[in-house]
Amino acid sequence: MVRRTRSSIPFYLFLVLASAPLVRAAEYDDVAIETQTAAGLTFRYTPNALMWREDARGVYPYIASTALRDDPVAPSVPGRIIYIALPPNARAISADIVSVGAITSGRHESLAFYESDYPMPFPSDDIIVDDIFWLRGVRLARLILHPLTIIDSEGSYTLSGEMRVRVSFSQPATGERPVAAAADAFTPILQNLILNADRGLRWRNAERPQSPLAKPAQTPDPFAGSDEWIAIHNRDEGIVRVTGSQLAGAGVTLGTIVPDQMRLFGGPGTQLSTAMSDPPPQLTERALRVVDGGDGSFDESDYVEYYADALNRWDVNDQGQRFDIVHRYERDNASWLALSGNFDGEPRRVVAFNAQSPLPAATAITSAVDRARHEQENQLRVNSLGYVASYYTWYWRDTQSGRIFMTAVEDQVPGTTARIEVGAYTQGTLGFDLLVNDNPADTVDDPRTRRGEDGTRVITYDVPNFNPNDEFVLE
Numbered sequence: 001m002v003r004r005t006r007s008s009i010p011f012y013l014f015l016v017l018a019s020a021p022l023v024r025a026a027e028y029d030d031v032a033i034e035t036q037t038a039a040g041l042t043f044r045y046t047p048n049a050l051m052w053r054e055d056a057r058g059v060y061p062y063i064a065s066t067a068l069r070d071d072p073v074a075p076s077v078p079g080r081i082i083y084i085a086l087p088p089n090a091r092a093i094s095a096d097i098v099s100v101g102a103i104t105s106g107r108h109e110s111l112a113f114y115e116s117d118y119p120m121p122f123p124s125d126d127i128i129v130d131d132i133f134w135l136r137g138v139r140l141a142r143l144i145l146h147p148l149t150i151i152d153s154e155g156s157y158t159l160s161g162e163m164r165v166r167v168s169f170s171q172p173a174t175g176e177r178p179v180a181a182a183a184d185a186f187t188p189i190l191q192n193l194i195l196n197a198d199r200g201l202r203w204r205n206a207e208r209p210q211s212p213l214a215k216p217a218q219t220p221d222p223f224a225g226s227d228e229w230i231a232i233h234n235r236d237e238g239i240v241r242v243t244g245s246q247l248a249g250a251g252v253t254l255g256t257i258v259p260d261q262m263r264l265f266g267g268p269g270t271q272l273s274t275a276m277s278d279p280p281p282q283l284t285e286r287a288l289r290v291v292d293g294g295d296g297s298f299d300e301s302d303y304v305e306y307y308a309d310a311l312n313r314w315d316v317n318d319q320g321q322r323f324d325i326v327h328r329y330e331r332d333n334a335s336w337l338a339l340s341g342n343f344d345g346e347p348r349r350v351v352a353f354n355a356q357s358p359l360p361a362a363t364a365i366t367s368a369v370d371r372a373r374h375e376q377e378n379q380l381r382v383n384s385l386g387y388v389a390s391y392y393t394w395y396w397r398d399t400q401s402g403r404i405f406m407t408a409v410e411d412q413v414p415g416t417t418a419r420i421e422v423g424a425y426t427q428g429t430l431g432f433d434l435l436v437n438d439n440p441a442d443t444v445d446d447p448r449t450r451r452g453e454d455g456t457r458v459i460t461y462d463v464p465n466f467n468p469n470d471e472f473v474l475e
Contacts (some may be wrong), residue, residue, distance in 0.1 A: 027065065027192065028082075028195055029065070030045060030046050030047065030048055030064075030065050030080075031043055031044070031045050031046075031080075031082060031195060032044055033195065033196060034164070036196060036199065037172075038087075038169075038172040038173040038174075039168060039169055039172045039173075040093070040166065040167045040168040040169050041084070041166075041167050041196055042098070042164065042165065042166050042167070043082075043164075043165055043167070043195065044162055044163065044164045044165070045080060045082070045145055045147075045162070045163045045165065046101075046161075046162045046163075047063055047066075047080070047147040047159070047160065047161070047163075048063050048064040048065060048066075049063070049064070050062075050063055050148065050159055051063070052108065052110070058110060059108075059109075059110040060075070060076040060110060061076070061077065061078055061108070061110070061111070061148055061157075062078065063078045063080075063147060063148070065080065066078035066079055066080045066081075066147075067079050067080075067081055069123075073115075073118070074113065074118065074122055074150075075110060075111045075112070075113065075122075075150065075155075077111075077122070077123060077146060077148050077149075077150065078146075078147065078148055079123075079144045079145065079146055080144065080145040080146075080147065081142060081143070081144055082142075082143045082144075082145065082195055083140050083141070083142055083143075083193050083194045083195060084140065084141045084143060084167055084194070084195055084196060085138050085139065085140060085194045085195075085196050085197065085199060085200025085201075085203060086132070086139040086140065086141055086169055086203075087139070087169055087171065087172070087173035087174065087203055088139055088203055089171045089173070089174055090139070090169040090170045090171045090172075090173070091132075091170050091171070092132065092170040093129060093132070093141050093167055093168060093169055093170065094129075094167070094168045094170075095127050095128075095129055095141075095143055095165060095166070095167050095168075096127070096165070096166050097126050097127055097163055097164065097165055098164040098165065098166050099163075099164045100126075100160045100161060100162070100163050100164075101160070101161025101162035101163070102161040103158050103159065103160055103161060104158070104159045104161075105156070105157065105158045105159070106156070106157055106159070107154065107155050107156045107157065108155050108157065109155050110155065111150050111155035111156075111157055112153060112154055112155035113150075113153040113155075115153070116153040117153075118153055120150065120151055120152055120153070121149045121150060121151045122149070122150045123146045123149065125146065126145065126146055126149070126160070126163070127143060127144070127145050127146070127163075127165060128143070128144050129141055129142070129143055130142045130143065130144050135190075136186045136190060136204075137204045137205035138190060138194065138200050138201070138203065138204050139203070140194065140200075141167075143165075143167075145163060145165070147159060147160045147163065148160075173199070173203065187201065190204075216279060216280075218279075218280065218282055218283060222265050222283040222284075222285075222336075223336075225263075225338065225341040225342055225343040225344075226263075226338035226339065226340060226341025226342075226343075227341070228252075228256070228338070228339045228340065228341075229336050229337065229338055229339075230242075230247065230250065230252065230336070230337040230339065231334055231335075231336055231337075232308075232334065232335045232336075232337055233332040233333065233334050234308045234310070234332065234333050234335075235310060235311075235331055235332050235333075236310055237307075237308060237309050237310040237313055238307070238308065239305055239306070239307055239308075240305065240306055240307070240308045240335075241303050241304070241305045242303060242304050242305075242337070243300065243301070243302070243303040244257075244298050244299050244300040244301060244302045244303065245300040245301070247298075247339075248300060252339065254297075254298055254299065254300065255297075256339065256340065257297075257298040257339045257340060258339070258340040259290050259292040259296065259297070259298050259302075260290075260296075260347070261338070261339075261340045261341055261342075261343070261347065262288060262290055262298075262304060262337065262338060262339060262340070262347065263285055263288065263337075263338045263341070263343060263347045263348070264285065264286045264287075264288040264304075264306055264335055264336070264337055264338075264348075265283045265284065265285055265286065265335065265336045265338070266283065266284065266286050266308075266333075266334070266335040266336065267281040267282065267283050267284075267334075268281045268282075269309050269310075269311050269313075269325070269327070269333045270325060270327070271326075271327045271328060271329065283336070285347075285348050286306055286335065286348065287306065287307075287348045287349060287350045288304055288305075288306050288337075288347070288348065288349060288350065289304060289305040289306065289349065289350035289352070290302075290304050290349070291303050291304070291305070304337070305350070306335070306350070308333060308335060309333060310333060311325070311327040311330060311331060311332065311333045312324075312325065312326055312327055312331070313325050414466060414467055414468065415465055415466065415467075416465075416466060417462055417463065417464045417465075417466065418462075418463045418466035419444065419460060419461070419462055419463075420434065420441070420460070420461045420462075420463055420472075421458060421459070421460045421461075422434055422458070422459055422460075422461065432459065432475060433475045434459070434461045434472065434473075435471075435472070435473040435475060436463055436470050436471070436472055437470050437471055438471075438473075441461040441462070441463050442461060442462050443459055443460065443461055444460040444461065444462055
């Protein structure tokens with residue numbers, strides 16, 4: 001049994017998912033600034049021509065440079081996303097439409113509502129301030145303009161001509177640099193993303209509220225009990241063994257090791273919080289097995305053993321549900337071995353037990369669960385709705401396909417029919433396909449109804465003439 005998980009796509013359907021090379025830059029060929037002051041700015045938006053497009057979702061209105069707003073109870077309408085830089089001291093903005101050019105009207109069946117009593121007009125606001133947030137040292141506001149408005153449930157609509165917009169900051173700009181801060185890799189991205197980038201880059205990092213420069217240290221200091229520590233790194237989970245020969249090769253004088261005082265410490269193996277005010281993960285003592293021959297010394301043939309977690313792994317929460325732990329910046333976990341020292345209490349040791357005799361009867365294993373991830377590193381992207389995801393979000397959760405690696409297990413019978421259960425996160429009623437050597441596998445059950453742990457959609461497939469060397473791809 002093979003299981004691969006994937007998280008659900010966001011509620012909104014995107015026209016474009018842009019991520020190459022770093023970001024799909026917002027372009028403002030249809031938007032121009034008229035005036036700018038320390039208190040705000042005025043710009044005009046001239047919508048491009050209205051067209052009608054058709055895909056699997058049906059027919060919908062399209063205006064170049066706009067995003068398509070998908071609503072579960074209303075027809076899709078275009079919205080123009082515009083990013084405005086705020087002074088660092090401004091906490092809010094107001095945006096008003098000052099004037100609108102010639103308005104045209106029409107009617108199209110794709111804009112009709114199923115329920116005739118739906119509140120009209122739709123959208124109810126010609127312009128909204130959707131969000132205010134920090135991005136790479138610049139405080140931004142995301143504005144959405146709606147040039148097309150549905151005025152009745154039969155699909156009648158109006159299309160605005162040139163729209164003049166006035167934006168006012170809650171506080172006038174102060175402390176503006178005469179020139180922009182030194183350019184970095186994200187400067188050209190911000191220049192294309194922000195309408196008033198010339199001023200926004202001069203405000204960049206100017207007065208952004210500061211967080212503590214360092215996380216508070218752990219108290220008491222877990223390293224205070226010894227003067228000599230060895231860092232041990234592991235990438236995979238499992239038993240780690242460190243021999244005296246390895247320690248000697250690392251420069252340790254074996255004669256200084258006191259086996260009865262050796263201790264092992266480790267953290268939770270999770271990523272540091274991005275909030276500097278949050279405490280760092282705490283080091284705790286772990287159980288250690290010390291094999292020294294009972295002579296009180298640690299020789300080259302002696303060793304210590306312990307169980308180590310991988311950084312990227314699966315775990316079980318208090319409700320018994322499995323979840324994945326992802327570390328976005330590091331691949332290797334680290335444990336700290338004290339070779340001697342002065343610590344409170346007795347050291348934690350692995351306790352050994354003799355195996356049951358006689359051994360119980362062998363149990364045949366007919367299935368197994370394999371949980372896997374597919375990761376893709378993107379640094380910054382803006383989707384077609386104008387939502388920005390910053391660099392420390394990785395996008396394996398949005399992957400559209402993933403490869404399944406079959407591993408041979410005891411008593412596996414190639415050539416027979418294998419039943420494979422796959423769990424993944426999908427949007428709405430959408431499912432996924434399991435391809436075996438590019439051929440779709442047959443499903444056993446209805447893929448729309450079964451749910452697994454953590455809300456995953458579970459589909460069971462029968463694969464005839466199973467071969468563990470075949471290529472299994474999830475789409």
